Amino acid sequence: MRIVSLLPSATEIICQLGLRDQLVGVTHECDYPASVLELPKVTRSLIPHDASSHEIDQLVRERLKTERALYSLDMPVLQSLRPDLLVTQTLCDVCAVAESEVHAAVCSLPIEPRVINLEPMSLADVFECLRMVGAAAGCEPRAVQVLADLNQRVAAVVSRSQRVERRPDVMLLEWIDPPFCAGHWSPELVRLAGGRELIGIKGQPSRTMGWNEILAVQPEVLFIACCGFGIDRTLQDLPILTQSPGWSSLPCVQSQQVYVVDGSAYFNRPGPRLVDSLEMLAHALHPELHPLPVGIPQARRLTWHDFSISAQSANE
Numbered sequence: 001m002r003i004v005s006l007l008p009s010a011t012e013i014i015c016q017l018g019l020r021d022q023l024v025g026v027t028h029e030c031d032y033p034a035s036v037l038e039l040p041k042v043t044r045s046l047i048p049h050d051a052s053s054h055e056i057d058q059l060v061r062e063r064l065k066t067e068r069a070l071y072s073l074d075m076p077v078l079q080s081l082r083p084d085l086l087v088t089q090t091l092c093d094v095c096a097v098a099e100s101e102v103h104a105a106v107c108s109l110p111i112e113p114r115v116i117n118l119e120p121m122s123l124a125d126v127f128e129c130l131r132m133v134g135a136a137a138g139c140e141p142r143a144v145q146v147l148a149d150l151n152q153r154v155a156a157v158v159s160r161s162q163r164v165e166r167r168p169d170v171m172l173l174e175w176i177d178p179p180f181c182a183g184h185w186s187p188e189l190v191r192l193a194g195g196r197e198l199i200g201i202k203g204q205p206s207r208t209m210g211w212n213e214i215l216a217v218q219p220e221v222l223f224i225a226c227c228g229f230g231i232d233r234t235l236q237d238l239p240i241l242t243q244s245p246g247w248s249s250l251p252c253v254q255s256q257q258v259y260v261v262d263g264s265a266y267f268n269r270p271g272p273r274l275v276d277s278l279e280m281l282a283h284a285l286h287p288e289l290h291p292l293p294v295g296i297p298q299a300r301r302l303t304w305h306d307f308s309i310s311a312q313s314a315n316e
Contacts, residue, residue: 006088009271025081053177083113161194170195171219176237193282222252225263259299
């Protein structure tokens with residue numbers, strides 16, 4: 001079978017199922033596992049590489065008005081790959097190739113491939129996506145094994161979280177300029193890890209917030225997982241937060257319980273590494289209960305030094 005993935009999370013699912021050798025094409029954003037970097041790219045981005053967070057947000061909003069995605073297909077590459085199975089998504093209107101473009105592309109291919117649309121809104125949905133891909137690719141036994149392992153890891157976190165004496169108030173931030181609370185599966189991860197998400201709602205889309213809304217809830221822990229950004233890129237936007245009125249008085253800042261994680265690899269990519277995200281979050285919230293598994297990166301905890309550097313940067 002010749003498989004083409006049109007989103008990074010699908011690429012991770014496909015590889016987790018042991019189908020890397022059948023994967024013939026990926027998106028320009030697919031970067032895990034590292035071996036997929038050498039595969040042909042079937043998409044390209046319309047976002048300028050040097051765009052600021054605010055500019056990206058404005059571009060997304062404009063595209064939503066016209067129902068146009070921020071990514072497009074490279075049809076000559078796709079045609080040359082002759083896919084039997086194409087895995088795409090309908091979850092986000094702009095963060096992957098538009099459904100209408102995928103449909104038109106499939107109809108134009110000499111041999112029409114099977115298309116699977118993934119639309120997870122919860123952790124259970126993500127696991128169901130893995131099962132769907134396994135069934136479509138004819139590797140159901142492998143999918144059952146992978147799901148059993150993932151569920152066992154989740155169950156271990158849940159079991160330890162039952163011993164939590166007090167759940168801290170947590171805010172998971174998905175974007176900084178403007179602020180976005182994290183929805184979909186993220187509030188569920190916070191709950192399973194032993195926290196209480198203050199704004200985001202399980203199974204509901206992420207949404208824009210006003211800064212006053214963050215001030216009103218006074219989070220004790222702030223997790224910053226910017227969609228599509230690694231840690232270094234996210235830190236570039238930190239001055240936007242540190243210069244906001246009332247920032248220094250927030251409980252999470254006062255106790256230095258502000259964490260930055262790679263939002264591109266974790267939390268915002270609905271694939272197998274959402275379980276890694278859960279373990280990372282659980283360790284940050286309750287390190288005495290949740291040991292960090294080998295191979296899982298620790299969330300970067302910001303210090304007063306980081307805040308001061310950010311403030312200096314904002315004033316320059």
